[in-house]
Amino acid sequence: MTEEKESQLAPQSTIRPVPLHEELEEGRKRCGVCEYRCTVEPGREGVCKIRINRDGQLLTVNYGVVSRADLELIEARGFVHFFPSAKIFSVGGYGQNFPSVSGQNIFDELPSGQALRSLPLERLARFPIDQHCRGVLFTYNEPSMWFEYLLDAAKTIKANGMFTAMATNGYMTTEALEMVGHYMDGVRVEVNAFTERTFMILTGQTQFQKVLESATRAQKRFKAHVEISSKLVPGVNDSPDELRRLIGWIRLALGENTPWHISCALPDSDDILWNAKILGEHLGLHYIYARELKTPRPVSEQGSEVTFDTTSDGNTYCYKCHELIIKRTGDVGNETRIIALEGSKCGRCHTELNIHNTIWKL
Numbered sequence: 171m172t173e174e175k176e177s178q179l180a181p182q183s184t185i186r187p188v189p190l191h192e193e194l195e196e197g198r199k200r201c202g203v204c205e206y207r208c209t210v211e212p213g214r215e216g217v218c219k220i221r222i223n224r225d226g227q228l229l230t231v232n233y234g235v236v237s238r239a240d241l242e243l244i245e246a247r248g249f250v251h252f253f254p255s256a257k258i259f260s261v262g263g264y265g266q267n268f269p270s271v272s273g274q275n276i277f278d279e280l281p282s283g284q285a286l287r288s289l290p291l292e293r294l295a296r297f298p299i300d301q302h303c304r305g306v307l308f309t310y311n312e313p314s315m316w317f318e319y320l321l322d323a324a325k326t327i328k329a330n331g332m333f334t335a336m337a338t339n340g341y342m343t344t345e346a347l348e349m350v351g352h353y354m355d356g357v358r359v360e361v362n363a364f365t366e367r368t369f370m371i372l373t374g375q376t377q378f379q380k381v382l383e384s385a386t387r388a389q390k391r392f393k394a395h396v397e398i399s400s401k402l403v404p405g406v407n408d409s410p411d412e413l414r415r416l417i418g419w420i421r422l423a424l425g426e427n428t429p430w431h432i433s434c435a436l437p438d439s440d441d442i443l444w445n446a447k448i449l450g451e452h453l454g455l456h457y458i459y460a461r462e463l464k465t466p467r468p469v470s471e472q473g474s475e476v477t478f479d480t481t482s483d484g485n486t487y488c489y490k491c492h493e494l495i496i497k498r499t500g501d502v503g504n505e506t507r508i509i510a511l512e513g514s515k516c517g518r519c520h521t522e523l524n525i526h527n528t529i530w531k532l
């Protein structure tokens with residue numbers, strides 16, 4: 171299996187040693203990149219199918235191998251309080267450690283032969299500058315599956331004056347985050363479970379706290395801007411009790427101005443999204459974005475304590491004085507205008523809104 175995989179790969183430069191691992195007996199290696207911490211026997215591969223043990227050496231086979239790359243506005247990838255309206259270069263590789271919550275994952279397996287495209291570091295550093303991008307976002311597949319490249323790439327991008335960001339499931343190990351965290355300006359973490367049971371149903375794993383720790387560590391230790399996203403699966407993770415715990419954690423651990431993005435694994439689920447959004451507002455979150463919502467706020471909620479929608483139509487309003495701060499139009503905010511922002515604060519009443527527009531870590 172692994173020899174076949176290696177033979178698909180040309181040039182050899184896509185194969186690199188995995189520095190984060192422990193030596194075990196008889197040539198076995200324990201990978202330390204994500205919390206699966208796979209024990210990989212000689213001739214075998216880890217759960218992600220990207221890290222292999224060749225003759226007692228742990229190797230990654232996807233260094234610089236790109237699955238997808240796009241030039242777009244950062245709003246298209248679901249960051250809303252981080253460099254609003256910035257043009258970015260979004261890139262992703264291959265390999266996943268979690269199953270997809272909403273179906274088939276197209277970034278699971280490396281392609282073979284001609285279909286294989288690689289992005290050398292020099293080109294990754296030059297291309298976004300030539301295209302007038304302000305930063306590079308690692309997304310599409312789980313960025314830690316690309317860890318060795320991610321680390322080198324993030325250093326290179328920062329050295330060239332651009333910002334870096336990643337959209338992650340938060341399951342990389344503390345050791346991995348310690349290495350890459352210094353070079354990350356923005357982190358969006360997908361938190362879909364707040365109990366062991368739910369996490370087991372969605373991922374086959376139990377340690378949901380590791381995901382939470384990654385988000386808090388990114389914010390507290392590395393001063394990265396953090397946004398949280400959750401995909402709601404009806405009957406699995408949308409109970410009021412689980413949502414209450416998740417919302418309470420966002421508010422207390424990360425702050426009430428942390429953007430929370432909610433979506434649903436099923437189409438036409440406005441009732442589920444409105445329930446979660448209204449619950450979040452009542453429990454003190456100021457910015458809950460639900461891009462898929464098509465219907466107006468339920469009538470029963472109009473006239474209740476929290477009636478002003480700070481994210482109405484995907485825009486951002488000051489939660490305190492209700493001034494329009496960022497205006498977004500188009501499905502993915504493809505026309506974004508900053509209206510009243512002063513640093514990270516409301517341009518009218520100067521309330522702190524947690525909107526980051528600088529590469530200097532606060």
Ligand code: SF4
Binds near residue numbers: 206
């Ligand atoms: S990255 Fe994660 S899934 Fe892949 S081999 Fe390492 S521990 Fe296993």
